[in-house]
Amino acid sequence: MALLPRLRQRPPELPLHLPAHGRGRALAPGLRALLRGGGAGWDLPELPEIGGPLEPEGAVAEAQAAAAARLGAARCWFGVNGASGLLQSALLGLTNPGQRVLLPRNLHRSLLHGCLLAQLRPVLFDLPFDAATGLWRPPTPALLEAALAQALAAGPLAAVVLVSPSYQGLVGDLEALIAVAHRHRLPVLVDEAHGAHLGLDPRLPAPALACGADLVVQSLQKAAGGLAQSAVLLQGPASAVAAAAIERGLLWLQTSSPSGLLLASAEAALGHLHSPAGRRQLARALDRGEALRQSLRRAGLEPLANHDPLRLALPTGPLGLNGLDADAWLLDRGVIAELPEPGCLTFCLGLKPPRALERRLPQWLLQLRAALGGAPLPPFTPPPLPAVAEPELPLERAWRAPRRAVPLEQAAGELAAEPLCPYPPGIPLLIPGERIDGPRAAWLQEQRRLWPGQIADTVSVVAR
C-alpha cells in the first residue's frame, strides 16, 4: 500500500498549508463528530430524505436553503468537486458557446478549463504587477473600466470574472469593481475560493456577496473548516442570473453520486464559520496571525502587506532568495509552506494555527536567511502582456490541435497548444491559442529559470 500509510504519518513540525482545518485541529465540530462516529454510516446515496444539491426536497436542499439564508444569498448549492467544479458550472450557467468572457490574468486554471468546456472565448485583462515580489496585484476600478471598454469595442461580452482574494490574501476595491461591470450590464462571477471567512471579523474585507456579486464560489477547505473538495456556489440576492441555467451547468458537471461526507462538510463548515463560536475561533486565529507578523517585523522580516492575517506572505527577494529554494530548505526541516513562488513564500496559518507557530517560524526563517540569504534580488520583469488579449485560435481548437514541441528559445512566432502553468498557484503564464511573440518568449525563458523544475525546456505549439 502506498497512500494509506502516508496519510497516517505523524505531521511535520509546522504544517502551514491548506486545508485550513490544519490536519483536523479546526475541523468544523459537526463534521468532527460525524467522523468520530466510526464506520462509514454517513456514506449514503441520494435517498429521498437526503436528496442532493439539485433536488428540491430532502436534507441537502434544507441545508442549502439554511446556508443561503444565513449568508444573505438568494440561492446556495454545495459542491463536491472543489471550487474548480463550481466555477466551471457557473461559467456554463452564465454563457452560451462562442460567447466572450472577461477574466483577469491571474485566473486559476479551473476557469480556463471552464472556458474550454463551455466553448467560450476568454478575453484576458492584464493586472498591475509588483516588481518587488513578482506578484500580480488586484485591478483598480479604473483599470477594469479601461479593460472593459477595450474588450467591448471588439464585440459583446457575456460576463466578467474577478478573483478575490488572491492566493496571497490581496483584495482590491471589490464593490467598485463589481459596480463597473454592472454599469455595463454584465453579470459578475467572483472566484472567492480563498475568502469564505471574509466579512466575519472587522479586520477582514467585505465578502463578494455583500459587494454585489451575481455568483460567488468559495472553497470550504481554504478559509473554512471543511474537507478538501467541499465548496459552495452562492447567488447574490439582486442577481438576475437564471437559477435554472446554473442548475443545468451543475447537472452537466456534477457526479451522479455526490458524497454525503463532502455535502455534510459544506453544511458543517459554513454553519460553524458563521456561528458565534466560529467567529470567535476566527478572531483568535487572526490575533495570532497579527502577533506573528509583529514578531517577524521585530526580527527584520517584513511580510507582504495583504488583507488576510491568516495568509502570511513573505517576500523572499529582499532576503536574496528565490521562494522555491526557500521552500525546499524549509520542507527538509518540517516547515511546510502552502505556496512557493520566485519572489514570495506564502504560509496558510489556518483557523487553528499550530501551537509552536509564533515561537518556531521566526526562528526557522532567521536560520533560513543565515543559511541561504544574500544580497537582495533584482526586481522581477513584468510580463510583457497587452492590457487586453484574446487567444488567436479558439481555446478548444488550439488545445486539441496537432502539435509539436519547440525549445522555448525558438518559440517566438508560434501559437501555444498547451498552457504553461506552474502549480501551485495554478495561474497560467501562457494560454492555448495565444501567439508567443518575441518578448513573451524571452519572458517565458526567464520564468523557466525562476521556476526550476516547473517549466519545461520546450513548449507545445500548434503544428504548422
Ligand SMILES: Cc1ncc(COP(=O)(O)O)c(C=O)c1O
Ligand atoms: C484562486 C483559486 N480559485 C480556484 C481554485 C480551485 O479550488 P479547488 O482546489 O477547491 O478546486 C484555487 C485552488 O488553488 C484557487 O487558488
